[in-house]
Amino acid sequence: MSRLKETAAVYETRPLPEGKITFEEFLAWCDEDTWAEWVDGEVVVLTPAARKHQRIYKFLLFLLEVFVSKHSLGEVLSAPFLVRLPESLRRGREPDILYVSNEKLHLLKETYMDGSPDLIVEITSPESLARDRGEKYVEYEAAGVKEYWLIDPDRRQAEFYRLAEEGRYRTIHPDEKGIYCSEAIPGFWLQVSWLWQDPLPSAIDCLKELGLI
Known part of the structure; x- marks a missing residue:
């Protein structure tokens, strides 16, 4: 079928x-x-997202939007907004969150991006886990997406992949303090444990730690 x-x-x-x-x-x-x-x-x-998915999604989206805007680095977009991957892949994906640097803003159309963003964030659900870790991992790697974050609320697991020189993803682990530093968004870092707190920490307090307010 x-x-x-x-x-x-x-x-x-x-x-x-x-x-x-x-x-x-x-x-x-x-x-x-x-x-x-x-x-x-x-x-x-795509199936509707669960509450914990939505909470993490809104939390990350807020932090990324404020950081990118504050530093005039580009634009952060969120679903529903399509990414048309290279023609050879024949895919139009709808990531949870995507970041587009200033250098790639010309690829943005009214309702979709005609090319690969610098960063894609997928927040998994039981229904999407295999697709996010399998099909999309391969597609985003082949399309040249610089960074791919795979956030699994159910397992409380965050995976960060970065495109190496040979065009393959490499897993990048947070440091000994549990902090992940992005390369696609210069200067942005994330305390991974924030994502698993219930309730989530105040986004304003996190922005203060990021030095934005």
Whole structure:
């Protein structure tokens, strides 16, 4: 059974296209409220996120947006916003969070990015874990995404991958204090344990630690 048929039962509010469609047809079909991806001509609908996924997502998005804006480094975007990977991959993915440096802002269109962002963050769910760690890892690596963060709220596990000179991802571990320093976003660091606190720490307090306020 194709992915199109597998997802049809869970997407009742907007009829799915029949058969394979082009990326341009996919753009015409979806709207700003549609959470779906384009995979080799087929529509893959994304399932709703759990509360802990949403909390971590909003927390990270806020920190990244403020940091990038403060330092005029580029733009931070979030789902639903498509990333059209290189033509050879035939993929239109919808990352949870993406960062685009000033050098790549010209790749941003009205409803999608036509190329690879500098950083992609995926916050996994039980439904998406295999896809995020498998298919998307391979695709983002092949597309030249400089950094890929894979955040797993259920396992309280964060994986950070960085593109090496040979074009392959290498796992970058936080330091002995549990701090991960981004290379794609110069100067940005993250205390990984923040992500697992319940409730999450005050984003304002975290911004103070980052030296932003």
